[in-house]
Amino acid sequence: MTPDDATATHLQELRRGTTVLACLLRLRTPDYGYALLESLAGLDLAVDANTLYPLLRRLEKQGLLTSEWNTDETRPRKFYRTSPAGERLAAVLAGDWHRIDEALARLTEGDAP
Amino acid sequence: MTTTTLTDRYVWATVRNVPQRQRHDLDRELRERIGDRRDAFLEEGVDPADAERRTLLELGDPSALAADYLDRPLQLIGPRYYLTWLRLVKVLLAIVLPFVAAASVLAQLLAGAAVGEVFAATIGVLLSTALHLVFWTTLVFAILERSPDQARGMEWSLANLPQVRDEHRAKRLPDLIASVVFLAIFAGFIVWGQLGVTIDGESFPVLDPDLWTFWIPWFLGLLVLEMAFAGAVYAWGWNWWLAFANLLLNIAFTVPALWLLLSERLFDPEFLAAIGWPWGDAGDVTVTVITVAIVGVTAWDVVDGAVKAYRAGRERAIA
Secondary structure, rough: OHHHHHHHHHHHHHHHHHHHHHHHHOOOOOOHHHHHHHHHOOOOOOOHHHHHHHHHHHHHHOOEEEEEEEEEOOOOOEEEOHHHHHHHHHHHHHEEEHHHHHHHHHHHHHHOO | OOOOOOHHHHHHHHHOOOHHHHHHHHHHHHHHHHHHHHHHHHHHHOOHHHHHHHHHHHOOOHHHHHHHOOOOOOOOOOHHHHHHHHHHHHHHHHHOOOOOOHHHHHHHHHHHOOOOHHHHHHHHHHHHHHHHHHHHHHHHHHHHHOOOOOOOOOOOOOHHHHOOOOOHHHHHHHHHHHHHHHHHHHHHHHHHHHEEEEHHHHEOEEEEHHHHHHHHHHHHHHHHHHHHHHHHHHHHHHOOHHHHHHHHHHHHHHHHHHHHHOOOOOHHHHHHHHOOOOOHHHHHHHHHHHHHHHHHHHHHHHHHHHHHHHHHHHHHHHH
């Protein structure tokens, strides 16, 4: 494993949990897979499609997202929306995220005990 | 007949991996995903056929994709069960194989097979037993890995910690194995010899059949005691009690054997005649050589035991 590969792996691990949080926050407005992929990429939160699609299914199975098929257009699309349980989880995750961020900031500034 | 597109084939290759009731849903989801991605390629100016190909190549192996969607493991036995599986396979092989080997050897000897046949048959039985053990254990764990209601693996506990290896005992292990194997082969030869050795188409027992009434069982019994003795030496190491027991066992074996040999009752006379071993007048030299050899080996074994007991005693005194 080259140093670059190792960096890529660590970055992937660091981002893994944040992808769930990003989806839960973004899908408070209902949207379908590809649009979500695009909008996350636009926010500089690029996610691999092979990660995102299965993740959406998994979150739906866990009751964190609800889904509905939209057949208005020629191509039927599955629209996902964050459920109340998903909202609660998003709050917990966001809280933890800020706590970690502050802790790491203290470490970076070097005034940790 | 409608034309089948690459997309149709790809979707079918993926959904056939999932249960029937989920196929419709996954089919629609995949078509949405593929369609949206292909449209994006088209907007970039890629030509339609190429856009489809590139989309499908991005999605990758359909089986892997289906497993991803279903949260299905892509390994036979995952980290949750791997260690339990490994431990169980090791324990099973270590317990079952020796018994199977011993049973096979015994059965073959009783059936009067030649040494080569015994060896070949036992190797075959061992291989197939090992194969069965590993295969069925692995199959059970592979099913466990895929069962939705995941039973907990055997919990690891402090009781599972191995005993630290007793170095002295570990050094005695080769001695134990050598003794037991040698004694088993010796006992095997006694029994096998009595079933009859074929010379020039005629079968003769090696030892005098009259000995079955008392002396052959006596010698076989002594061999079993010798095995127990080897186990005791392995467990406790040499000491003066064991050296003394060694002396008694040697006397109990050698004295009757020599007495039977010298009174010409040990071997079956017909067997000796058949192999052309001149007993009687010209046999004196042979008998003397055998006698000296037996006494020599016995004396060496007794002295060896005493020396080892002495050394072990000195080591204990120092430690």
